[in-house]
Amino acid sequence: MSIINYANRIIDFKIVYYGPGLAGKTANLQYIHRCLPNANRGNMISLATGDDRTIYFDFLPVSAVTVRGFQTRFQLYTVPGQVQYNATRRLVLRGADGLVFVADSQFERLRENVESFRNLEANLHEYESTLDEIPYVLQYNKRSAKSGAGDLPRVRPQPADLTGAVLRGVGHRGQGGVRHAQHRIAHGARERVRCRAGEAP
Ligand SMILES: Nc1nc2c(ncn2[C@@H]2O[C@H](COP(=O)(O)OP(=O)(O)OP(=O)(O)O)[C@@H](O)[C@H]2O)c(=O)[nH]1
Ligand SMILES: [Mg+2]
Numbered sequence: 001m002s003i004i005n006y007a008n009r010i011i012d013f014k015i016v017y018y019g020p021g022l023a024g025k026t027a028n029l030q031y032i033h034r035c036l037p038n039a040n041r042g043n044m045i046s047l048a049t050g051d052d053r054t055i056y057f058d059f060l061p062v063s064a065v066t067v068r069g070f071q072t073r074f075q076l077y078t079v080p081g082q083v084q085y086n087a088t089r090r091l092v093l094r095g096a097d098g099l100v101f102v103a104d105s106q107f108e109r110l111r112e113n114v115e116s117f118r119n120l121e122a123n124l125h126e127y128e129s130t131l132d133e134i135p136y137v138l139q140y141n142k143r144s145a146k147s148g149a150g151d152l153p154r155v156r157p158q159p160a161d162l163t164g165a166v167l168r169g170v171g172h173r174g175q176g177g178v179r180h181a182q183h184r185i186a187h188g189a190r191e192r193v194r195c196r197a198g199e200a201p
Contacts, residue, residue, distance in 0.1 A: 001095040002193050004070070012073045013189045015182075016093055018120050019102035020112035021053065021081030024141040028102060029060045029076055031178045036062060054080040057092045064186060074186055081116065090123045098189035099136035100181050105143050135188025137181045 003012045017025040026046065033044045042061035049055050058078040065072060077096075079089040101120065103113045124130055 002097050002189065004193075009069055010071050010073060011067075011190075011193065012075060013097040013186070013193075014075050014077065014095055015098045015100065015185055015189065016096040017058075017076065017078040017100045017102055018089075018093070018116070019079075019081055019141075020104060020109065020116040021083075023081060023102045023104040023109070023113075023116075025078040025081065025102045026052070026054055026058050028100070028139075028141075028178050028181070029058050029078055032062070032076065032182055033060055035179065040064070053082060054078055055085070056080065056088055067190065072186075072190065074182075074189075076182075083115075086119065086123070089119070090126060093120075093123050094127060096134060097192065098185040099131075099134055100139055100185055101136060102139050102141050105140045135185060135192055137185050137188075139178075139181045 002014070005011075017028055019025055026048070029044060033041055040063050045059040047054070047056035047058070057080065058076075060076040062074045062076060063071065064074060077092050079085075079092045099120070101117065103109075103117075121131060124134070
């Protein structure tokens with residue numbers, strides 16, 4: 001849940017990168033970290049196994065534009081995609097203001113994508129939340145990988161607005177998706193807070 005500090009005029013948003021193992025969630029954050037100027041980024045923290053699989057989460061704090069006198073800051077998290085770490089995934093998901101679902105476009109990973117998407121819905125359900133309430137972006141990653149490019153079947157209707165925006169990209173090189181996903185979801189999270197505060201969109 002976004003945190004508004006009226007004394008310091010800062011709003012913090014939590015954005016969670018979700019998706020199956022090896023889809024490229026950590027690569028997304030690494031790319032964003034590489035691209036941003038020092039002034040806009042904090043240290044990236046990665047809690048990973050020896051072979052670089054996320055075991056708890058990655059964390060990257062990013063500061064962004066000032067909106068109506070409030071500085072906006074984004075706390076970017078990734079979940080561990082490996083199936084056995086669901087308790088950790090659920091904890092990291094808690095209070096998310098926006099989600100980037102990083103899918104692996106390779107045909108043979110279709111089942112993992114669908115399972116991970118279902119797992120996301122189930123974990124949100126634990127918090128009495130749904131994807132209708134949280135802005136999310138679907139990022140079809142690994143478009144450069146050799147084994148084709150399968151998209152998720154229609155696991156749920158994809159609305160045309162930001163919630164469910166679909167992007168296709170190459171995560172580790174940032175092509176066609178990483179920064180775009182981050183901008184879209186940042187915008188969505190800000191709009192959500194604005195609506196909740198009763199302002200016209
Ligand atoms: N070919 C290709 N490789 C990618 C792409 N994005 C990430 N990778 C590579 O895929 C591997 C796994 O990427 P990670 O970012 O660690 O995957 P993850 O989703 O964080 O995986 P978990 O931590 O296990 O959940 C790494 O070797 C990345 O460099 C991409 O778009 N194309
Ligand atoms: Mg990872």
